[in-house]
Amino acid sequence: MFSERCLYCHGKKEQAVSWTALFWKGESDLLCGACKAKLMVIHGDICSMCSRPLDELDSKFIEGDRCLDCVRWEKDSNWSGCLDKNIALYSYNDFLKELLSRYKFRGDYVLAKIFAVQLQTKIKRAAPDLIVPIPLSSERLYERGFNQSEALIIEVNHTPSHLLERIHTEKQSKKSRDERIHLQQVFKITDTDTIASKKILLIDDIYTTGSTLRHAGKILKQAGATQVQSLTIAR
Amino acid sequence: MRFAVYNNRLVPEPLLPSAEKTEPISKLPTIPLQPLNPDFPFNPDLQTILTGKQLLLDELPFELEEIQTHYENGFLAYRKSIELKGKQAICIRCGTKDPAWFASYPCARCKESCTYCRQCLMMGRVSSCTPLISWTGPEPEAQPAERILNWAGSLSKGQKEASSRVVEAVETDSELLVWAVCGAGKTEVLFAGIAAALAEGKRVCVATPRTDVVLELTPRFKAVFPHTTIASLYGGSEDRQKHAQLTIATTHQLLRFYQAFDFMVVDEVDAFPYSVDAALQYAVKQARKQGSALVFLTATPNQKWQQECLSKKRAFVTIPARYHRFPLPVPVFVWCGNWQKHLQKNKLPSNVLNWIKHRINSGNQALVFVPQIEQMEKLLPLLQTLHPDILSVHAEDPYRKEKVQKMRNKEVPILLTTTILERGVTFPNIDVAVLGAEDRIFAESALVQIAGRAGRSKNFPSGDVTFFHYGKTEAMVRARNQILKMNQVGKQRGLLD
Numbered sequence A: 001m002f003s004e005r006c007l008y009c010h011g012k013k014e015q016a017v018s019w020t021a022l023f024w025k026g027e028s029d030l031l032c033g034a035c036k037a038k039l040m041v042i043h044g045d046i047c048s049m050c051s052r053p054l055d056e057l058d059s060k061f062i063e064g065d066r067c068l069d070c071v072r073w074e075k076d077s078n079w080s081g082c083l084d085k086n087i088a089l090y091s092y093n094d095f096l097k098e099l100l101s102r103y104k105f106r107g108d109y110v111l112a113k114i115f116a117v118q119l120q121t122k123i124k125r126a127a128p129d130l131i132v133p134i135p136l137s138s139e140r141l142y143e144r145g146f147n148q149s150e151a152l153i154i155e156v157n158h159t160p161s162h163l164l165e166r167i168h169t170e171k172q173s174k175k176s177r178d179e180r181i182h183l184q185q186v187f188k189i190t191d192t193d194t195i196a197s198k199k200i201l202l203i204d205d206i207y208t209t210g211s212t213l214r215h216a217g218k219i220l221k222q223a224g225a226t227q228v229q230s231l232t233i234a235r
Numbered sequence B: 001m002r003f004a005v006y007n008n009r010l011v012p013e014p015l016l017p018s019a020e021k022t023e024p025i026s027k028l029p030t031i032p033l034q035p036l037n038p039d040f041p042f043n044p045d046l047q048t049i050l051t052g053k054q055l056l057l058d059e060l061p062f063e064l065e066e067i068q069t070h071y072e073n074g075f076l077a078y079r080k081s082i083e084l085k086g087k088q089a090i091c092i093r094c095g096t097k098d099p100a101w102f103a104s105y106p107c108a109r110c111k112e113s114c115t116y117c118r119q120c121l122m123m124g125r126v127s128s129c130t131p132l133i134s135w136t137g138p139e140p141e142a143q144p145a146e147r148i149l150n151w152a153g154s155l156s157k158g159q160k161e162a163s164s165r166v167v168e169a170v171e172t173d174s175e176l177l178v179w180a181v182c183g184a185g186k187t188e189v190l191f192a193g194i195a196a197a198l199a200e201g202k203r204v205c206v207a208t209p210r211t212d213v214v215l216e217l218t219p220r221f222k223a224v225f226p227h228t229t230i231a232s233l234y235g236g237s238e239d240r241q242k243h244a245q246l247t248i249a250t251t252h253q254l255l256r257f258y259q260a261f262d263f264m265v266v267d268e269v270d271a272f273p274y275s276v277d278a279a280l281q282y283a284v285k286q287a288r289k290q291g292s293a294l295v296f297l298t299a300t301p302n303q304k305w306q307q308e309c310l311s312k313k314r315a316f317v318t319i320p321a322r323y324h325r326f327p328l329p330v331p332v333f334v335w336c337g338n339w340q341k342h343l344q345k346n347k348l349p350s351n352v353l354n355w356i357k358h359r360i361n362s363g364n365q366a367l368v369f370v371p372q373i374e375q376m377e378k379l380l381p382l383l384q385t386l387h388p389d390i391l392s393v394h395a396e397d398p399y400r401k402e403k404v405q406k407m408r409n410k411e412v413p414i415l416l417t418t419t420i421l422e423r424g425v426t427f428p429n430i431d432v433a434v435l436g437a438e439d440r441i442f443a444e445s446a447l448v449q450i451a452g453r454a455g456r457s458k459n460f461p462s463g464d465v466t467f468f469h470y471g472k473t474e475a476m477v478r479a480r481n482q483i484l485k486m487n488q489v490g491k492q493r494g495l496l497d
Helices: A019-023 A033-038 A068-075 A094-104 A109-126 A138-144 A148-154 A177-182 A211-222 B044-050 B064-072 B157-172 B188-199 B211-224 B251-256 B274-287 B303-310 B339-344 B350-362 B373-384 B400-408 B444-451 B474-492
Strands: A085-090 A130-133 A164-166 A187-189 A199-206 A227-234 B002-006 B009-012 B076-080 B082-085 B088-091 B102-106 B113-117 B131-135 B175-180 B204-208 B230-233 B246-250 B261-266 B288-298 B316-319 B332-335 B366-369 B391-393 B414-417 B431-435 B465-469
Touching (some): A033 A094, A085 A109, A094 A199, A109 A148, A109 A199, A109 A227, A109 B102, A130 A148, A148 A199, A164 A211, A187 A211, A199 A211, A211 A227, B009 B064, B044 B064, B064 B076, B082 B113, B088 B113, B157 B175, B157 B188, B157 B288, B157 B316, B175 B303, B188 B204, B188 B261, B204 B211, B204 B251, B204 B274, B211 B230, B251 B274, B261 B274, B274 B288, B350 B414, B350 B465, B373 B391, B373 B414, B391 B400, B400 B414, B431 B444, B444 B474
Parallel strands (some): A085 A227, A130 A199, A199 A227, B175 B288, B175 B316, B204 B246, B204 B261, B366 B414, B366 B431
Antiparallel strands (some): B002 B009, B076 B131, B082 B088, B102 B113
C-alpha cells in the first residue's frame, strides 16, 4: 500500500526513501510532511509514571519526577501499584484528537498503521509476556466494527491476549472523572490461569485520567501478574 | 451483519429461523426484491425518514424486525453499499472506484475481512457487510399549497428569459445549463421553475458545493416559499430526518439521497476541479429520479461544457449581463517580471507597488489575490509599512469571518487573499488585482470569478481589474475572452445601457 497520497489528508506527499521505509510503513512514510509535523512526539521532561510532558505543567502540579495526578494515585491505598508505568507516543493535541476520533468513531481502521513503527519500538523495549487490549463492550464493538486497541496490536503483527472483558457498558466519555475513578468493577478476567507471574502490557488509544488502565491493572495484579505497564498513542 | 437468501428473501442473520449459510451482503450474487403488499400497515414514520433516501441501519431508529417486515412486504429494499468485482471494489453510495480509497479491516459485524470506502467515510462507514436501505413503498403525499411563491421582486430582461427556460425544463423534465455572469442574479431565476414544480407536488433540491451558500440560500428560500417544508442540509445540520418538498443541501449531502428529486438544481458546478466532477455527476444521478428535470447554474463553465454548449450538445441559456445593466470590468494584463524573486528580497515590482499606493492614496478599497499562503505572508509586512491596516486572509485563518467583516466595514484598505475569496463574497465598490496571475491555481474559471468581484453595485459599476503576471497564460487569455464575449452578447441582446 505504498501510496503517493497522505493517509490522513489525502494530499500529495513528497517521496522520501529511507531504510526503515523498506521494512516498516510508519508515520514517516504514510503521512505528508504537513500532517507529520502536527504529530508531537512526547519527549523531554515527562512524568516518570504516566509520560505526561512536565514542561507544559505548572510547577505546583509536579512533585519530583511525577505529576500530581500520579502522586495522588499512588497515595491511594486502593490504587497504589496497580499500574507500574504508562508509555505514551504523542501529545494529545487537536490534530491527534481529530485523527483518533476519525480512527475510532468514524471507523477509519487503516489509520492504525500510522503508529506501527513507534508502537513496535516501544513494545520491543517493554518486552512483555502478554499484550492485552483494553476491551470494548459487545454493543460498542458491534457499533464500531473493531476494537481500536486490538487493531493497534494486530497492525504491528503481535497477537492480542484477550484476558479482559468489560462489565459496564456505559460510554466512558460521558462520565465525570470522579465517576470513572470510583466505579467499582469495570473489567473481569476471562482466563485466570495464564496471568500468574507474567509481565503484561496493556494497550489503549488514550491515557486521560488513567482510571481505565488502573482498573485493568488492578485485577491483573490480583490475578498474579508481576508487572503491568500500559502503552497508549496519546497522553 | 451477515445475510442469507432464504425462501427467495434476504434475511439478516439474527432473524433467521434456522442455521443457514450466511454471507456479507456484498458477497451475495443477487438480492431479491419483494412484491408490494398494498394491505400492509406500513409505519408512516419510517416512510417519512426513508423516502428518497439511502441510509444505513445505524441511521434508522427502528428495530431490525420492523425493517425486515417492511422489506418482506415490498416497502423497502436492501442494496449493497460496496460492489466487489474480483479484487476491485466500487462504492455504490459515492461512486468511488479508485483502489487507493478502499481499505479493509477484520470486522466484528461479519467476522470477515470487510472492505470499506474511505472517500465517503464521514457520512457513516459503508463496507462490504453494510446494506444501504431505501424506500420502495408509496411516497408521503405532498401538501398542496394555496399560494406557493411569495416574491414581489422583478427580473431583468436577461433573467426573465433564463427564468422561462428553467420553467420549460421543469415542465418537460429536461436538462439545462444557466450560464450567468457574476452578479447577474441567478438565484431569482430559479423561483418560477421551483414554484411550478412545487405546484405539481414535485420534490425539488438545490445543491451547492459550499455550506456557506446553503446557509445563505435557506432564509431566502424560506421567505420566498413560506408555505413549503424546506430542509437545509449540511454537515451537522438538524434537518436530517425531515421529509421536505424543497431541500437545500451541500452536494456532499446528496449521497444520502436515492431517486428522490423531480427537479434538481446544481449551483456553482464550476467550483469543482475536473477530477471531482465525476463524483458530483454520480451523486446527482443517484439523488434524482430517472427522467427528472436538471438545471446547472454557473458563471464559469469549464472548457468541456463550453464546447458542448457551442456544438449544441448541451441545452443552455446565458445571462450575459449584470442586473444593473453595466458591462463587466475587463481585466488588464500587466507584466511584472519575477515578482517572487522581488519578494525574496522583501521588495515588490514597481508597477505592483504603484498600483497599491494608488489605491491607498485614492482611498479605494482593493482585494489582492496571491497564489500561495507563504507568498502572502511575505507580502503582508511589506504592505503594512505602507498602511498598517492592511490584512491578509486564507482558508484556515481562524479570523476569516472577522477580517471579511472588517473589509465590509471599510476598516481595511487592502485585503490580501488566496483564492478563498474568489467567489461568493461581495463587496460593493472595490478594485481587484492578482499578483502572479500566471500561477496554475488561477484557472480560467478562477480568474473570471476574481474579475467578477469588481463593479458589483449599481452605484459603482466599474472597477479596476489588473492581472500582474510573469508570463501570460492561456487561462488568462481565455478568462478575458470570456468576459469580452459576455459583454458583446449583452450589448447585442440589449441588456446593457
